[in-house]
Amino acid sequence: MRGAAAASPQPMSDSPVSEKLRPLPGIGIGVGVGSGAAMGTMGAGRRLLLSLSPESRRCAAGMGLMAASALGEMAVPYYMGRASDWVAREDELAAILPMVLLGLSSAVTELVCDVIFVGTLSRTQSRLQRRVFAAVLRQDIAELRADGAGDVATRVTRDAEDVREELGEALSLLLWYLARGICLFATMAWLSPRMALLTMLLLPLLLALPRAMGRFRQGLAPQMQKAHARASEVAVETFQAMATVRSFANEDGVAACYRQRLQQSHSLEKKDVAFYIVNLWTSGFSALALKMGILYYGGQLVAAGTVSTGDLVTFLLYQMQFTDVIEVLLCYYPTLTKAVGSSEKIFEFLDREPKVAPSGTMAPSELQGHLQLEDVWFSYPGRQEPVLKGVSLELHPGEVLALLGPPGAGKSTLVALVSRLHQPTAGRLLLDGHPLPTYQHSYLCRQVAVVPQEPLLFARSLHDNISYGSGGCSRDQVTAAARRVGAHNFITRLPQGYDTEVGELGGQLSGGQRQAVAIARALLRDPRILILDEHTSALDAESQQQVEQEMLAARGKGRAVLMVTGRAALAARAQRVAVLEGGEVRQQGPPDEVLRPGSRTWHLLQDWGQKGATGEGDRGSRGEG
Numbered sequence: 001m002r003g004a005a006a007a008s009p010q011p012m013s014d015s016p017v018s019e020k021l022r023p024l025p026g027i028g029i030g031v032g033v034g035s036g037a038a039m040g041t042m043g044a045g046r047r048l049l050l051s052l053s054p055e056s057r058r059c060a061a062g063m064g065l066m067a068a069s070a071l072g073e074m075a076v077p078y079y080m081g082r083a084s085d086w087v088a089r090e091d092e093l094a095a096i097l098p099m100v101l102l103g104l105s106s107a108v109t110e111l112v113c114d115v116i117f118v119g120t121l122s123r124t125q126s127r128l129q130r131r132v133f134a135a136v137l138r139q140d141i142a143e144l145r146a147d148g149a150g151d152v153a154t155r156v157t158r159d160a161e162d163v164r165e166e167l168g169e170a171l172s173l174l175l176w177y178l179a180r181g182i183c184l185f186a187t188m189a190w191l192s193p194r195m196a197l198l199t200m201l202l203l204p205l206l207l208a209l210p211r212a213m214g215r216f217r218q219g220l221a222p223q224m225q226k227a228h229a230r231a232s233e234v235a236v237e238t239f240q241a242m243a244t245v246r247s248f249a250n251e252d253g254v255a256a257c258y259r260q261r262l263q264q265s266h267s268l269e270k271k272d273v274a275f276y277i278v279n280l281w282t283s284g285f286s287a288l289a290l291k292m293g294i295l296y297y298g299g300q301l302v303a304a305g306t307v308s309t310g311d312l313v314t315f316l317l318y319q320m321q322f323t324d325v326i327e328v329l330l331c332y333y334p335t336l337t338k339a340v341g342s343s344e345k346i347f348e349f350l351d352r353e354p355k356v357a358p359s360g361t362m363a364p365s366e367l368q369g370h371l372q373l374e375d376v377w378f379s380y381p382g383r384q385e386p387v388l389k390g391v392s393l394e395l396h397p398g399e400v401l402a403l404l405g406p407p408g409a410g411k412s413t414l415v416a417l418v419s420r421l422h423q424p425t426a427g428r429l430l431l432d433g434h435p436l437p438t439y440q441h442s443y444l445c446r447q448v449a450v451v452p453q454e455p456l457l458f459a460r461s462l463h464d465n466i467s468y469g470s471g472g473c474s475r476d477q478v479t480a481a482a483r484r485v486g487a488h489n490f491i492t493r494l495p496q497g498y499d500t501e502v503g504e505l506g507g508q509l510s511g512g513q514r515q516a517v518a519i520a521r522a523l524l525r526d527p528r529i530l531i532l533d534e535h536t537s538a539l540d541a542e543s544q545q546q547v548e549q550e551m552l553a554a555r556g557k558g559r560a561v562l563m564v565t566g567r568a569a570l571a572a573r574a575q576r577v578a579v580l581e582g583g584e585v586r587q588q589g590p591p592d593e594v595l596r597p598g599s600r601t602w603h604l605l606q607d608w609g610q611k612g613a614t615g616e617g618d619r620g621s622r623g624e625g
């Protein structure tokens with residue numbers, strides 16, 4: 001532990017204790033966000049200690065070894081004093097053996113302590129990271145989007161690492177020096193209770209200032225976390241939308257934005273460093289004042305004959321070590337409180353109530369695939385205006401229903417509710433007459449497959465992307481799914497075929513290829529209900545045709561298809577059309593009726609700018625037969 005902390009020492013005084021210490025404060029390490037006020041030192045500190053509880057045995061062992069190590073160090077001066085006597089008596093063995101044994105045991109104890117503490121903190125960090133990651137998975141998608149990817153990623157990775165770094169730096173040192181301080185003080189009290197009492201009386205004066213500094217730095221830590229997260233947000237967003245940034249020649253703009261956010265973060269860090277330095281110097285001066293006070297009082301006691309000169313010298317030697325220990329404790333106390341500050345945002349995140357209703361238990365072997373939306377209302381968090389206003393809709397088993405609407409009508413929001421990404425504000429969603437939340441989560445995902453408007457792929461092979469979430473599928477099954485959507489041809493033309501890596505977010509594929517892979521991924525599950533959100537927007541002609549055939553063939557197998565589209569021409573191919581506008585269902589019925597010239601929807605289409613979209617040619621290929 002001392003060794004770990006002494007990895008980057010910045011000696012500030014020539015005392016033996018100081019040589020082991022003082023890495024600079026956390027320049028550039030604070031990240032994340034926080035309202036420190038929300039939890040407070042005690043709450044976060046207690047929870048931080050509780051997070052170490054699974055390691056309680058190791059911690060106890062480490063602390064026991066620390067105490068032994070401190071006692072060992074205390075004994076060294078004693079034996080050094082005796083050594084000269086033993087050498088004078090030519091008893092070299094008695095002089096050397098205790099020193100060798102003490103030196104060896106001290107080194108071994110220190111090593112074991114280091115191993116215990118480093119391992120304990122590392123395990124605690126990964127445990128915290130796992131918990132935050134699990135908490136993220138339980139959160140409402142809209143809220144996570146509102147938080148921003150940078151902020152959420154910071155919670156999972158950097159905050160927990162900061163806590164570990166700060167704890168690793170401060171906690172082990174503090175504990176070690178605390179043990180050492182107690183031993184030293186006991187010896188001082190044994191030598192001169194009066195001078196020890198004076199030392200104790202002066203201590204609170206020394207502690208007050210660093211405590212105030214500690215509070216300030218603790219409050220600063222969440223602000224630094226927030227500032228850093230805001231900078232990360234720009235970086236993450238820019239890297240994700242690099243092509244857009246380039247095509248708008250906005251490289252300088254995003255660089256300036258990033259620079260500005262980094263500046264905010266740096267100005268907070270500068271404040272933190274300034275307070276660290278002030279704290280360092282004030283604690284140094286306070287310790288010096290304590291030494292002077294004791295020297296003066298000790299001189300008076302010697303003059304009065306209460307204490308011998310020898311005892312005063314011995315006491316002063318121990319007291320110097322003691323003040324060094326206090327200096328270290330004062331110096332690292334703010335770092336410890338900063339770790340507590342960094343942990344506040346993590347705990348705040350862990351405390352968030354999961355908004356997605358818990359999974360039910362229903363998993364019937366037979367499912368009709370009858371989906372009903374009953375008077376469904378929905379508003380996004382922080383938005384007053386509802387996006388869906390009393391939507392009632394039915395998708396019958398084996399039916400191909402088109403949900404037609406202009407941009408912003410609420411189509412994707414409706415799909416997100418069916419996927420249970422959000423909960424309706426009011427109303428019910430039923431599957432075969434049972435509310436969606438009563439079904440087992442994994443069962444529901446198998447039975448209701450959704451291909452979103454902008455499907456995301458993972459940085460894995462094509463095989464792994466198509467079989468994602470379906471368990472260990474064979475290559476034949478994956479190939480068959482790809483063939484059904486016309487993706488097999490382009491995949492086999494790639495150098496590594498199905499083993500080709502698609503890059504981050506599937507960035508090494510075209511938009512149409514990504515869409516085809518996403519549809520294959522959905523079909524592989526053989527769902528009872530297939531929901532396609534603007535699925536043909538990027539598909540090539542061959543894939544479009546195959547996907548349409550697939551949808552029509554699905555009817556024979558009793559699979560229901562909900563086809564979400566903004567194009568009347570595509571909606572005309574469904575069996576039934578439901579028209580959504582302004583979050584309300586305006587009209588429902590067969591395409592011939594809904595899209596006929598002069599109908600209510602026909603007039604709406606004129607407003608949306610889709611004149612002639614329902615021409616004969618379009619309707620001729622309608623999938624009714």
Ligand SMILES: Nc1ncnc2c1ncn2[C@@H]1O[C@H](COP(=O)(O)OP(=O)(O)OP(=O)(O)O)[C@@H](O)[C@H]1O
Binds near residue numbers: 145405410411413453
């Ligand atoms: N995460 C969100 N937070 C707040 N408002 C949102 C969010 N997502 C969508 N909205 C709003 O909800 C409304 C409906 O959006 P939605 O994406 O459901 O429409 P859509 O019919 O699918 O549009 P498009 O055809 O363009 O995809 C829009 O006004 C949009 O601004």
